[in-house]
Amino acid sequence: MLFQGFLNLNKPFDWTSHDCVARVRKLLRLKRVGHAGTLDPAATGVLPIALGKATRLLQYLPETKAYKATIRLGVRTTTDDLQGEIITSQPCPGLSLSEVKTVLSKFQGKIEQIPPNYSAIQVDGKRLYDLARKGEIVEVPVRTVEIFHIEVLEWREGDFPELDVAIACGGGTYIRAIARDLGAILETGGTLAALIRTESSGFQLTDSLTLTDLEAQLQAGTFQPILADAALQHLSSVTVPIIAAQKWCQGQRISLTFDVSGIVRVYDEETRFLGIGQLEDEVLIPQMVFEPIS
Known part of the structure; x- marks a missing residue:
């Protein structure tokens, strides 16, 4: 069976996103498999996987993400999480939750952030984690990211107190950097102790499948990918008459009157999802034809 669409995968601990893609490719016997929103090996949770032609739709998925993170205070590491070497260890038993909440408010809204040295960002064509492993020191470019919401879930006192937070944010945000x-x-030092991604690109953790779930469904013959257009509901949609739709699927621009603009989902009169188009001055331009009309 040729699978087309999306898989909402619950990434296991200590697996890279690439490991997950390779495993899904093998299980489904499918060459074209890709993912959205890389997760660090130590993180778990939602990893959207595109199957077949849906890999071409990854660029159109929404960038919003949500996490549940545990931050350990009093510790600094080389990787900004517990996978790295400890740089400093400074007990801070007197730190209070009220002090933390006051500072935490500074992370709401649009903020400037320097990504961790151990990250997949490229500088001069080289990955930061490759440079860091070689001991090379480079200037990491500052980026602007947006935190929509940050909420304290739990506070655990001690020499190295821990804070559980829920964070909703835009693309490109590093929770390790927070x-x-x-x-x-x-002035205590802080590092990421645990991370679960609860939402990514519109996919929710509560609806995700583990690799074990996927294997079981494949053996039972019950696995069904998420429909390609179900992951694109944040985009407006247009319906095109059949003759015009055939021309559009052949790569032609068509002129019609629509009440929307920009990037849109395109359907024919039989509600079949045809692909992604761009509307400019009432001209529908093909961007990605998913299901051509024969």
């Missing part, structure tokens, strides 16, 4: 920067402002 842990590091929170500790820097508090």
